[in-house]
Each structure stands twice: as structure tokens, then as C-alpha cells.
Amino acid sequence: EIVMTQSPATLSVSPGEGVTLSCRASQSVRSNLAWYQQTPGQAPRLLIYGASTRATGIPVRFRGSGSGTEFTLTISSLQSEDFAIYYCQQYDNWPLAWTFGQGTKVEIK
Amino acid sequence: QVQLVQSGAEVKKSGASVKVSCQTSGYPFDIYGITWVRQAPGKGLEWMGWISGYNGNTNYAPKFRNRFTMTTDTSTRTGYMELKNLGSDDTAVYYCARTPVADYYFDHWGQGTLVTVSS
Numbered sequence: 759e760i761v762m763t764q765s766p767a768t769l770s771v772s773p774g775e776g777v778t779l780s781c782r783a784s785q786s787v788r789s790n791l792a793w794y795q796q797t798p799g800q801a802p803r804l805l806i807y808g809a810s811t812r813a814t815g816i817p818v819r820f821r822g823s824g825s826g827t828e829f830t831l832t833i834s835s836l837q838s839e840d841f842a843i844y845y846c847q848q849y850d851n852w853p854l855a856w857t858f859g860q861g862t863k864v865e866i867k
Numbered sequence: 868q869v870q871l872v873q874s875g876a877e878v879k880k881s882g883a884s885v886k887v888s889c890q891t892s893g894y895p896f897d898i899y900g901i902t903w904v905r906q907a908p909g910k911g912l913e914w915m916g917w918i919s920g921y922n923g924n925t926n927y928a929p930k931f932r933n934r935f936t937m938t939t940d941t942s943t944r945t946g947y948m949e950l951k952n953l954g955s956d957d958t959a960v961y962y963c964a965r966t967p968v969a970d971y972y973f974d975h976w977g978q979g980t981l982v983t984v985s986s
Binding site: 759790792794796801802803804807808813814845847849855856857858859860861 | 904911912913914917928929962964970971972973974975976977978979
């Protein structure tokens with residue numbers, strides 16, 4: 759199973775600031791990586807797929823990058839609705855398990 | 868618009884089984900799959916399995932392979948998951964999610980179904 763490790767576990771940020779979240783895979787997943795946002799009590803929402811393609815309706819302040827084993831999600835100028843938990847997910851190794859990272863919580867400083 | 872609507876919350880005893888449905892609309896059912904993901908209280912997301920809306924092919928997470936079954940009913944555009952021999956650690960919110968063919972990310976999600984297992 760490919761293990762996805764996200765860092766840091768928590769980020770404390772002020773509104774308007776930018777932030778970078780990291781996700782590392784235990785082996786290469788090429789560009790088969792997605793990012794999701796989850797707010798309390800809600801289902802996750804797809805932000806990025808293919809490591810860098812924004813999903814429909816996702817604002818341009820969300821940017822994904824990376825390939826292989828190292829990935830980042832950058833959020834420029836955090837808005838109030840961006841304070842949430844962010845998960846990465848690899849979907850490279852068919853037909854084996856697709857796996858999520860443990861999540862990074864972005865909280866208000 | 869794309870919608871996935873799940874069945875309501877369930878309370879089950881240890882050792883019992885639970886079946887959750889996921890009614891879809893707003894897209895061609897047979898060119899997408901349905902993925903099941905669960906989230907224990909206060910924990911992260913855990914992938915459980917995927918089923919094709921086209922031919923019913925499945926891919927199960929090894930952890931669940933022995934007691935987890937996914938099915939679809941193409942006539943009603945509905946996906947189903949059944950988890951058997953429930954234990955307290957199966958208490959979680961269970962989500963279904965639409966999954967594009969050959970690109971296995973999850974682009975639309977159901978609202979989630981809380982399954983509570985009590986002894």
C-alpha cells in the first residue's frame with residue numbers, strides 16, 4: 759500500500775495570508791494525486807486532480823503542483839471559507855488500494 | 868446537476884450488517900464509477916472500494932475485502948454498499964462519491980450516512 763504523509767498536521771494562519779501544504783507519497787504516484795477540502799459536518803470537496811488541475815468551480819487561489827512523490831497545495835490569500843481540513847489522495851496503483859493522507863488542518867490564527 | 872443522495876442514518880448492534888444506498892442523478896450512470904469512503908468520528912478519510920457503473924467491476928480495499936460488498940442497480944441509478952459483522956470501530960460516516968473512468972479521483976460526493984454500532 760502506498761502511504762501518503764501530509765505536513766504539517768496543523769497550520770495557524772491569518773485571513774489574507776498565503777499557505778503551502780505538503781503531501782509525500784511512499785513511492786511514485788506520477789501525477790495521479792488529488793486534493794480535497796472538508797469543512798466541519800460536510801462531505802469532502804474535490805479541489806485539484808491530476809496534481810495540478812483545478813476542479814470545476816474552484817477559485818484560482820488554489821494551486822496544486824508536484825509529481826512523483828512530492829506534492830504541494832498552495833492557497834494564496836486565505837478567505838474565511840478556506841479554513842478547513844485538506845486531504846491528499848493518490849489513485850495511481852490500480853487495482854490496489856487508493857489512499858488518503860491523514861489531513862492538514864488550516865485554522866485561524 | 869450532479870447529485871448523489873444517500874440513505875439515512877443507521878444504528879446497528881455488534882455483529883449485524885448494514886446496507887447503505889446512494890441514489891445518483893444528473894449524469895450518465897454507466898460512464899462513471901462509485902467509490903465508497905468512510906470517516907470515523909474525528910478521524911481522516913478511509914477508502915473502502917470502487918464499483919464500475921458500466922459493468923459492475925469492483926476494486927476492494929484489502930482491509931474490507933472479506934466483509935464488504937458493493938453493488939449497483941443501473942435501472943434506478945443507485946449504488947449500494949453492505950458491511951457485515953459490524954464492530955464498534957465501524958462507527959463512521961460512510962460516503963459515496965462519483966469517480967471518473969480510468970481517473971480515480973472523487974469529483975462529487977453524497978451527503979454521508981452515519982452508521983453507529985453499539986454493543
